[in-house]
Amino acid sequence: AQSVTQLGSHVSVSEGALVLLRCNYSSSVPPYLFWYVQYPNQGLQLLLKYTSAATLVKGINGFEAEFKKSETSFHLTKPSAHMSDAAEYFCAVSEGSGTASKLTFGTGTRLQVTL
């Protein structure tokens, strides 16, 4: 069965500092991996996705993530945090585009950005 583990339910960074949100996955087949962001009182929005092409994936708002098979990781990074990045971030996995294409989400990491 597929699953993702997000390390750290809360992360706090200073404005301008590096953002690093951790995600490790478990999948019996080559996975598709996603990062979604949820702003307060809004629905989830796709930041980026990995579908077995380039291992470094660039997304919206300056975020990127690197797929590392040897570490079963798909960590989300942004070089310089902005106040508007404060939100909850969810990592998700799907076992490819076949019949088992259901998305399984992690428990989320709340990002706080301070001045």
Next chain:
Amino acid sequence: EAGVAQSPRYKIIEKRQSVAFWCNPISGHATLYWYQQILGQGPKLLIQFQNNGVVDDSQLPKDRFSAERLKGVDSTLKIQPAKLEDSAVYLCASSLDRYEKLFFGSGTQLSVL
């Protein structure tokens, strides 16, 4: 383009009562999903429709939850009777096809007292 619309935004009911949520997906999106997001947890898929048909309802508690998607457009999710543990945000999402990017609505926050 208009996003995924959900109503109501908030609902408070007592246990053993019934409740229904409504979702209007983005026009032309064939796939519709209902997720349950309990506080402190990630969203969990309850049911997935492809047009009118159910693709996956393996995690839907069928003794109390039901969902339908009439004419392959709008969908309703019903809980009857509600339990305390059903308190959660119910998210609707849609996509052009089952393998495409999901667009989420703002959700319905349900409190069962």
